[in-house]
Amino acid sequence: MAETHRPPEQFKLRMRRYDPESGEAPYWDEHTIELEPHRSVLEGILQAKARFDGSIGIRCSCRAAICGSCGVRINGEPGLACHTHLDHARASAKDGVIEIEPMGNMPVIKDLIVDMDAVHWKKIQRVTPWLLAKQPVPEREYVVAKDAMVDVTQSMACIQCGACVSDCLAMEVDPGFIGPAALAKAYRFVGDPRDDRQRERLVDLSEDPQGIFDCTHCFKCVEACPKDVNPMGQIMRLRRIAISDQHIVDANNGERHEAALTTLVRDYGLLHEAELVPRSYGGNSWFGKFHPAAGMELLSLLPTAIKAIARGKIGIKLALFGHKIPAADLQAVKRIYQTVEGRSERYELNLYISGEDEDERTPVGVAAGGTDGGEDPAVAGEGSAS
């Protein structure tokens, strides 16, 4: 119940209609419904269906953001129709009319109903979404340390609505990409201490050209998820475990790219771009560029490089030697690497689990918080205006 009762209002809905079997093109259909502003977009659609046009196709069940059936795009953004208030939807509409479309990246069956089997569920099946238990299986229940399971609860919160799949930008250009929902599901088992096949799962997902290294890091799935599963974050954890724990060197340059960038920042303090490409293809050392795979890539980049150098965009000196931060600072950066990478276990703060401290966030200017370090005479030279 809303805290203060607000009377029903009129809302305009503009729905994308399409029946592939009719042979007709998709079209827009507008209806005006009347409901209290805190009611959901789904209730609005259902009222339009009941009052004006029984043929409107929408899939729904629980109406409480649990079953994941009513995934749609509202004003261009993916989400659950039952989890979006009418007044919020109207506020984000371009012209005051709430625009409802079927989800993307999946074929439309009818109107707002997409074929989840053809895309979403196939991808879920692709990652072997069940436990492959360590042997011997205990006679009674498994006993697992509490902390060990807390780690996978975020991916377990997924309700399979497909909102992340709908707007995945990697899938948009590469439909075979395993995708955010399925990879979050994969993490649910990779991170489960009872599972026996962590390495096999990760080898599979790393070597697949459309696996974990095909994610383009666009945050679309993070934003789309109504349950805060953070699929992209789970993909990053899959990469982290594959590379740092299982030492899997994949054929997609995933491991080499991460190693190269991390090492270059350690050795230069800044990114040495010209070294990044050859090392990503040929291996993470100065000699990477002499590997045939790097040679092929560098050859293909030659026209681009020549043009960039001719235009004065990229200097020869920079391309060869990169740029570095001052020596004392580079030492500090290296020491940070040593300290953090020298820990016996990685320290990962997951705000989904830990939450924020209770004191409120009060943004202040950078200089407002005088630090102890501010009195260090060694850093007084910072203020060189450019």
Added chain:
Amino acid sequence: MLRVAYWPGCVSRGFTPELHGSMARVAPLLDIELVQLDRANCSGCGVIAEHNQELADTLNARTFALAQQVEGAELMMNICSTCQGAQSECQERLDASAEYRAHVNATLAPEGLSYEKGLTNKNFLWLLVEELGLDELRSRVKRPLTNLKVGPFYGCYIVRPRKRLGIDADTPRDHYLEQVIEALGGTVIEYAGMRKCCGFPIVTMNKEASLKQAGRHLGDAVDADADCLVTPCPLCHLNLDLQQPAAEGVVARELQMPVLHLPQLVGLALGVAPKELGMNRHVVRPTSVIDWSTSVVGAAA
């Protein structure tokens, strides 16, 4: 005069030197004093966080601590969407937990540095709208971008996730590029790819998918009749400009779409010569833009 702790990033001094150059050229015209963080390190562009979250948090805490030492600076400013996103992610964790902050600061301690919660770190785009103000920007325009059709290209890291980046109805940071283009007198071209991914993060892993993204968005902009794009992200610029000839091959169409860095677009409107803004250094020559601006200068005289 707005004094800022200025983090230019790596690529703006590496493969897109015209970005850092044009920022330095434009800043005085906007009364922004750039105190460059020469000692600060790469933000890790999300890749170091992928490798080891605490490492990325510590490296960026170091940058934040250096910024907090700049006397008289009101905030930290960056000119890279990717830095903004990567740094905001680390800052979110650092600001959320005093215990974690203390843990990270312990690693910084030997250098005499410590990050204190609550840094304000803004991309140049945010600073233009929120600190300088659109009216002030408009009043400084010497050569309005009349009839120049500009398509915004944000870069993922500066528009998602909304909550972390402080985007809501009151601070519509995901619409600032349109507001700035309009304030400079230009015409906004909306097209499908304006808030999508340029593909750069996977260019070494899946080059075809990467360039298909760049090519598709550039193509959408061509179809929407844009004269040029503008981006606050140098990594997007690499895929959209440096790699544009290759992207043309992947999407099998001619694109020839000039891509400007945000300070370049601002600089043009403030009357700076295109060459001073390094616009001759782009792979796709911004001929349409430059021809246009010279003709306007001619007309005004």
